[in-house]
Amino acid sequence: MIKILKNLSVYKWMVLLVCGLVFIQTMSDLFLPTLMADIIDKGVVTGDTQYIWKIGIIMLLVSAIGAAAAIFASYYSAKSAMGLGRDLRRKVFNHVERFSLQEFNEVGTSSLITRTTNDITQIQQVVIMMLRMVISAPIMLIGGIIMAVSKDAKLSLILIVTMPVLIGSILIIFYKGMPLFQLVQKRLDRLNLVLRENLTGIRVIRAFNREDQEKVRLKDANKELTDVSIKVNKVIAFMMPIMMLVMNLTVAAIIWFGSIRIDNGAMQVGDLMAFIQYVMQIMFALIMASMMFVMIPRAAVSAKRINEVLEMEPSFSDEGTQKADIEKGTLEFDHVSFSYPGAEEPALSDICFKAGPGEITAIIGGTGSGKSTLAHLIPRFYEVSSGRIRLNGVDIRSASQEEIRGKVGFVPQKAVLFTGTIADNIRFGKQDAAEAEIKHAARIAQAEDFILKMKDGYQSEIEQGGSNVSGGQKQRLAIARALVRKPDIYIFDDSFSALDYKTDAKLRAALKEETKDAAVLIVAQRVSTVMDADQIIVLDNGQMVGMGTHQELLATNEVYREIVASQLSEEEIA
Structure with missing residues (x-):
């Protein structure tokens, strides 16, 4: 994962800006409960309306600053993450272009497609979350603890009981989830392979009446992916109820013991409400960390699969x-x-x-x-x-x-055509081929007759895989593509x-x-x-x-x- 994240160095200034914006947002979130405590203790309790308005306006300004920072942080984190994804896709594609057929056979086309699309998407999503949460979660956690202790140190002892429960839950989920995420990607590869074979081999499947067998094959691959995905989501599903249960029990305990301290005159109402807010922020920081622990293993699997491709050297150079x-x-x-x-x-x-x-x-x-x-x-x-x-x-x-x-002018055993016009397909052999050269090559390849009979002649569109031309016509166009190269x-x-x-x-x-x-x-x-x-x-x-x-x-x-x-x-x- 670290190797992949090194590619973010191109966007280092953008990442630093996101870190600064997230810091501002987090500090504003930490400052608001203190202002709220002041409004209650010095304004509401004493009936000082002017003080309420004064602090209220400050709270609005702090909230506006935090909201603005959050918006720009989201924008720049998404921009840098999407840029990373674009760079990785280009890097993987350019590297794969250097492969010999041996490496293609070793990795498999369907797996390369999955790695270039799904795996990189997983990394993009995690990078967006990391840029937002890796900075804010620790600051909110540490800042929340400091502010909670400053409000009432004795009441903060409740956190010593609840935090280990939350951290332990996160570590167990991480331990259980990692192997399952690896299995999900493998099953996704398998499903991609079956789908690709079914779609590209549809003529053969229909010719031999194998639709039912292929449906069963797809159903099995789909079920395998579904089953492991359900297992993953079961593990994740335990997280939120545990988090919410611990959070609500913690708040109940704070209110219980806090009311006793207020009754004894050791604490003010505003401080108790601020304390509850800080505890909620601490809990949310841990929830954010837990979400990272869920996302990072899956992204780590994806990063490993991408690194496998990038580290795979062609068998010859x-x-x-x-x-x-x-x-x-x-x-x-x-x-x-x-x-x-x-x-x-x-x-x-x-x-x-x-x-x-x-x-x-x-x-x-x-x-x-x-x-x-x-x-x-x-x-x-x-x-x-x-x-x-x-x-x-x-x-x-x-x-x-x-x-x-x-x-070399190579005409393969299985003629391959690309989406685009007939002229584009012939010009694939020589990018700067003139119209006269294209027509000459088509004439030699015995393709001119059927090309001129088509509605738009040389500008007629070839559908994906050349599905709108016959096998013989494909071969003649492939031969023309080689001939135009001379x-x-x-x-x-x-x-x-x-x-x-x-x-x-x-x-x-x-x-x-x-x-x-x-x-x-x-x-x-x-x-x-x-x-x-x-x-x-x-x-x-x-x-x-x-x-x-x-x-x-x-x-x-x-x-x-x-x-x-x-x-x-x-x-x-x-």
Whole structure:
């Protein structure tokens, strides 16, 4: 929690101002009972109306000063807390942007969303309370005790009995609440995960009639969160009744013993009323402290979760700043091996090949053979376990990640579109792309026809997740996004799977001229997509089991022949 609060140093002057305002507010609250005692003892009892008016006006001024201080303290405490939340969200987001896919897989997308939203909100709420109460509660507690003792020291002995009861209650609640708050955040993560999977996978759920099962799954996650939240609130619910019971019993005892002292002439009525007010302020100070003890554990859990993200270092970082442009449009895998963290066997073993400008290299193999993994290594989404990948003649670890990715046009297996216009989505590949470049890229990607049929053409809006376009249209827009970049290497990770054979053939024909100065890597399942490649690499269980042209592999490679035989007829093979 302290690490998170260090971020408040940016707002140190605002925090100091809040502390000053809270001090003024607290002192005015402590001064009012004394003025009230004077009105009763020197004005009401003696019938001095002029004195009542005089002290009454002073009380109004003190109250006005306290109220003004409270308003400005609330404003500036909220402003600094919201500023802290904004800074933390930006800090977490910027840090997460540096993560490799390994860290994303480790933490989980749903957990990262919860930490960036719910956890930071918890911290904001606590900071607002802390800025108000951390100053006022101790001052009110100590000041109240001093003022109460000054009014009647003997009557103050009642506090020696009641205060330990209140403090003990607070500590017990703190002890019981801390583990429950940790559990609440974990259950919230779980609920977020289930909700996210249900909303993003709604088509699959409906296609397989799994609505009832998913309702049960959500119900269970929701019930788990509800149950632990109820436990937390049960613990908190004990606090206020205990506080009020002790407070009311204390006031009753003060009135009882105070009336005896007034009857004996040892105390005045005004002093008794002021004493009661100071005791109430002491009790409220303890209640404020107890509220802090309830909020701080939950915020401490949230702070710990945020610190976990901020302290998590990417599994790899930039090691150099060499420019990746020695041999433009070349890609080389030099004995590359890769293993996922915790995996028993490597996903890729001893991969060696080279691709030059204008050459099309195709990767084919069965499911789980490592095709997509190979494609993900080139933009350095993961770090190779051994060997070297050279892009434009430079080891990708010797250049910055920004430099390497700036040379790559990547079309993922699952096409991802963003909310905005079609033009915005294509321009995502090159921010300063002119309208002519966008249209040219769309034409090459065979997307122009369906774009022009849409109501607003290139200005047509894409809904969240691209839900208003088909799978094939998504793929073509993703391909156009890569084409507009004019990179040195194109990576098509099974990017033609949703296209019909006619569109697939037209697209590949158009790509030949467009990519003549760049290396092209095509990961595909369909033999028809890779038949015309300059070299085809056959993967099996993460190992290269063949490399050559379609005809060469047909003649020499058993694995490739099996793949071809499973997809093409004998006439097509011939």
